Amino acid sequence: MKLVELIYTSRMTAPMSMTDIVHLLDGARSHNTREGLTGMLTFGSESFLQAIEGPPDAVNRLYARILRDPRHTRVMLLGYRPIPHRRFSTWAMGFYAYGLDGSLARSGLPHDRFDPESMSLDQAVALLADMATQMEFATA
Numbered sequence: 001m002k003l004v005e006l007i008y009t010s011r012m013t014a015p016m017s018m019t020d021i022v023h024l025l026d027g028a029r030s031h032n033t034r035e036g037l038t039g040m041l042t043f044g045s046e047s048f049l050q051a052i053e054g055p056p057d058a059v060n061r062l063y064a065r066i067l068r069d070p071r072h073t074r075v076m077l078l079g080y081r082p083i084p085h086r087r088f089s090t091w092a093m094g095f096y097a098y099g100l101d102g103s104l105a106r107s108g109l110p111h112d113r114f115d116p117e118s119m120s121l122d123q124a125v126a127l128l129a130d131m132a133t134q135m136e137f138a139t140a
């Protein structure tokens with residue numbers, strides 16, 4: 001099966017509570033499971049960073065919906081490319097609050113502010129993959 005990954009960053013339009021995030025994730029996970037999508041979402045300093053992976057048509061359809069979502073703005077595509085296999089195969093949409101458990105410290109990025117707009121694609125992917133690994137440990 002052909003697979004692609006899409007990584008983007010965006011800014012929240014209004015502050016979101018944990019309840020709002022849980023609600024967003026509930027919807028995202030049931031939709032993604034139906035569509036064969038997996039990925040990882042993180043947020044901090046009012047920014048989101050998300051990786052979505054799966055069949056190109058499903059990824060494209062979801063990205064079109066995400067672009068229209070009024071909960072965020074300034075959606076900036078960091079990368080879109082074919083991948084040989086999934087990085088986040090166990091996550092219908094993993095979530096990790098940026099800065100938790102030293103994720104900032106290990107990423108080698110500035111500690112004071114989460115600024116995914118200034119990340120390279122490789123930095124963004126490495127950070128999300130690192131978060132997913134920590135979650136595997138946390139739930140093992």
Ligand SMILES: Cc1cc2nc3c(=O)[nH]c(=O)nc-3n(C[C@H](O)[C@H](O)[C@H](O)COP(=O)(O)O)c2cc1C
Pocket residue numbers: 024027028029031032039041048050052062065066067069071072093
């Ligand atoms: C930061 C962010 C990440 C999102 N991630 C997903 C996702 O992974 N899967 C999903 O189905 N919806 C996700 N959504 C929600 C979609 O934007 C959209 O609200 C949802 O798919 C319903 O679309 P519809 O209202 O056009 O039917 C996300 C929204 C935001 C703001």
